[in-house]
Amino acid sequence: MAFAIEFDGRRTLVTGAGQGVGRGIARSLARAGSTVVVNDVRPDRADAVVEEIRAEGGRAEAAIFDVTSFEEVLAATDRLGPFWALVNNAGNAGTERFALTPFVETDPTDWDRYFAINLYGVLNCTRGVLPGMIERQEGRIVTIVSDAGRRGEPYMSAYAAAKAGAAGFSRAVAREVGRYGITVNNVALGSMATPTDLFPEASEEMAERRARRLRDYVIRRFGTPEDVAGLVTYLASPLASWITGQTYPVNGGYTMGQ
Template sequence: MDILDMTGRTVLVTGAGQGVGRQVALHCAAYGAAVVVNDFHADRAEAVAAEITGGGGTAVGLRCDVTDLDAVTAMLDEAARAVGPVDVLVNNAGNAGPAEDPLAHTPPFWETGPKDWEPWIATNFYGVLNASRAVLPGMVERGYGRIVTVISDAGRTGEPNLAVYGGAKAGAAGFSRGLAKAVGRHGVTVNCVALSTVETPGIAPAIADPEVAKKMLRSYVVRRLGQPSDAANAVLFLASDAASWVTGQTYPVNGGYAITP
């Protein structure tokens, strides 16, 4: 028996058009799940879905802005018609939403205002609330569900230039703990995976300079940056029945960047 087998489950991965989300979608499909590949950019979502179906899996690519609850609800209706109701939600959409390079120019917090904060809070906190709100009625009714939210070590230990982002991620983690206590009796588990720097298209500009990359590596006990597969391995575990007695937890996947209780 493969304890990670997800045959018969439908998994929704938000922000899955590239990077960690793409790899999570591929992992889940490889273990038998039907995958709803969501992204703000339709072409990215459809490309990852095609990658899965081209390999013999089942997937559908759907565009949706997770900061819009009505849009998320409509996407779930479309997903149910295409591949079935969602059993597993992976809240992966993050950063500042569709911004291509949100970290390119990050001024000090005291030089920013609500318009600067809104994209970070909307995607990383409200996006998690919206997607969770949309999937939970069905999960509770069926007596089964998994919600896994990708957060950041910025929300666990703090980062000087990412105060609002870290605050939103910490909020998502706190929400997940409370939600876990509310829905556990209905057969639904809720957990988080906290990442540090993972080599994705989003950080490619930052690590293009060898000296910058070398400096970053000094912060990691395991002397390498993370790979999307490192994150996807942890998400797959929490999304599977192997973790059926794990809920309300945050699993750091960070190469030893932060070692805290």
């Protein structure tokens, strides 16, 4: 019998799925038979991904809400749930391009920008879906974190802190809800070749920085959404029932652990 991940129509919510990594995850989940709720703050992006999935014969619907708003998230999860799985993907600098900045040049306004989406967004959405999962005694939560939070990256300190916070939060919640058959894991990404490219080749300095960074990758390229989607789809699937509280790097060998 062929190996297959099968969701049998189970509903999954993917946040920030209107482009980049989230879009790749949403499409992969749909191909595995999930009914995917495609969240984004940008209706045009979410609608386009829903169209793409439907064109491939998959099931999807758009859900426009801001993960940084507790009220909006609760209203949406009440209206659209219950969910079998949540993928906390919305992250990064949100609607603005990510800025590499020395910590000493930042202030709480900058920190809030990163904490709101990368940490509070994860808490809000997890809070939104968990009651339904606990009631049904099943569920999967996968949160996209970053090497920035695992190993520390210069000039991304607030982002690194928010991502490390999200990873720690997942482990704590994993311990709380394992007894209900719910698993909670993190997938930590290296540099991705997505629209929010951290090293746009716009300037000579950035091109140089990008080339230097690339030399640290054993697989000498940045990641693609497809590189990430398979593992997330597996962790979100019924198959991954005895894996919880873990953080899996998907980073072309940028870091190696035991």
